Amino acid sequence: MFFQPxxxxxxxxxxxxxxxxxxxxxxxxxxxxxxxxxxxxxxPWITETAARLTxxxxxxxxxxxxxxxxxxxxxxxxxxxxxYLIALEAEAPATLRDRLWxxxxxxxxxxxxxxxxxxxxxxxxxxxxxxxxxxxxEVYALLQAPVMMHQRxxxxxxxxxxxxxxxxxxxxxxxxxxxxxxxxxxxWPTTSAHDAIRAFLRRPLPDAISTQLDGVEQVVFVPSPxxxxxxxxxxxxxxxxxxxxxxxxxxxxxxxxxxRTEVLSPLSALGRxxxxxxxxxxxxRKACASRRARQAAPNSMAVSK
Numbered sequence: 478m479f480f481q482p483x484x485x486x487x488x489x490x491x492x493x494x495x496x497x498x499x500x501x502x503x504x505x506x507x508x509x510x511x512x513x514x515x516x517x518x519x520x521p522w523i524t525e526t527a528a529r530l531t532x533x534x535x536x537x538x539x540x541x542x543x544x545x546x547x548x549x550x551x552x553x554x555x556x557x558x559x560x561y562l563i564a565l566e567a568e569a570p571a572t573l574r575d576r577l578w579x580x581x582x583x584x585x586x587x588x589x590x591x592x593x594x595x596x597x598x599x600x601x602x603x604x605x606x607x608x609x610x611x612x613x614x615e616v617y618a619l620l621q622a623p624v625m626m627h628q629r630x631x632x633x634x635x636x637x638x639x640x641x642x643x644x645x646x647x648x649x650x651x652x653x654x655x656x657x658x659x660x661x662x663x664x665w666p667t668t669s670a671h672d673a674i675r676a677f678l679r680r681p682l683p684d685a686i687s688t689q690l691d692g693v694e695q696v697v698f699v700p701s702p703x704x705x706x707x708x709x710x711x712x713x714x715x716x717x718x719x720x721x722x723x724x725x726x727x728x729x730x731x732x733x734x735x736x737r738t739e740v741l742s743p744l745s746a747l748g749r750x751x752x753x754x755x756x757x758x759x760x761x762r763k764a765c766a767s768r769r770a771r772q773a774a775p776n777s778m779a780v781s782k
Contacts, residue, residue: 491670493696495660497653500551501711501718503558503646506703507637508542511535517685518705520722526641537633543608544616545630547580548573550712558638558646566631573630574623580712592617649702649723656700656723670696674719678706686719693717700728 509519510527530538541549551561565573590598596613608616619626666672670693675682677698686708695716700723701707707720721728 489669489692489694490667491673491694491696493665493667493673493698495657495663495698495700496555497650497657498554498697498699498718499557499646500554500561501709502653502699502701502720503561503638503642504542504549505701505707505709505720506642507538507634508546509704510637511538511542517707520703520705522645523703526645529641534633534636537629538637540612540615541630541633544612545577545619545626547712548577548626548630549634550576558642562631562635562638565634568627570623570627573627574620577626578620645702653700653702653723656725656728660698660700660728665696665698670694670717677719677721686717689717 509523592614595617596610599613665676670690673696689708689710692715697718699718699720701720702723704720705722709718
C-alpha cells in the first residue's frame with residue numbers, strides 16, 4: 478500500500494444527462510411563487526402570477542412547498558404534470574403522511590413526538606432553511622389528519638395548475654423540447670460533478686450549488702421556463718438536478734471550439750462561385766447604399782426646415 482498523506486483524492490466521476498423533467502420543472506415553478514425573491518433570478522411569469530394569488534393561496538403555497546414539500550416528490554419522474562397529479566390524488570393519505578413523517582420527524586415514532594418537540598426538531602434539522610413556528614404547527618396538525626392533508630395538497634396543486642400553469646407550460650414546452658434536443662448533442666466532462674456543471678454554466682459554481690455536491694454521481698441538466706439557475710437534490714443520495722433558463726443565447730449549445738475549416742470552407746465556396754458571386758456582391762452593395770440613402774433623407778429634410 479502506498480503512503481501518500483498529502484496527495485489530493487480524485488473526485489468521483491459522474492454521469493451526465495439532459496431532461497425536460499416536466500414534474501420537477503412544474504413543482505419548482507409553483508414553489509417559486511412564494512419563495513424569497515433574493516433566492517435567485519426568475520422570469521416575469523413568476524412575479525406576475527404571484528401577484529395574482531389570493532392571500533389564502535399564498536399561505537397554502539408556503540404550507541404545501543415549505544412545510545409539506547417532501548410529500549410531493551414523484552415516484553415516476555418522466556410523467557407529465559397532469560398524470561402526476563392523478564397519481565398523487567389516488568395515493569392513500571396515510572402513505573403520503575408516512576412518507577412525509579419519515580423525512581420530517583427523523584424516523585422517530587409518531588407517539589414520541591408532540592408539537593413542541595416537532596417544531597424543535599425541524600429547527601435543528603434545517604438550520605439554514607428555518608420555517609416559522611406557526612407554519613410548522615400547522616404542518617404538525619396536518620400530520621395528525623392525513624385525509625385533510627392529502628386534500629389540502631392535491632386541491633392546491635390542481636387549482637394552481639388549472640388556473641395558472643397549464644397554459645404557461647403549453648406555451649413554453651416547445652422551447653423546452655428544442656433546448657433538450659440541442660443540449661443532448663453536447664458532451665460534458667465526467668471527471669467530477671463540479672467540472673461537469675462548470676462546463677455547463679461556463680463560469681465558476683455559486684456556493685448554492687457547490688455545497689450540494691457531496692456524493693453526487695449523476696448530474697441532470699434541466700432547461701427551465703422560469704428560473705435562471707437553481708440546483709436541487711430532491712432527496713436523492715447521488716443525483717443533482719441543475720435547472721437553467723431555456724435561452725438560446727445563454728445555454729452552452731456548443732462545447733467544443735469552432736474549427737478553422739468551419740469558417741474557411743464557406744468563404745472558399747464563395748470564392749469558387751466566380752462571376753455569380755461578384756454579381757451578388759454588387760447587389761448587396763447597391764442595396765446597402767440605397768438603404769443608407771433612405772435613412773439619410775429624413776435628416777436632410779429636417780435640416781432644410
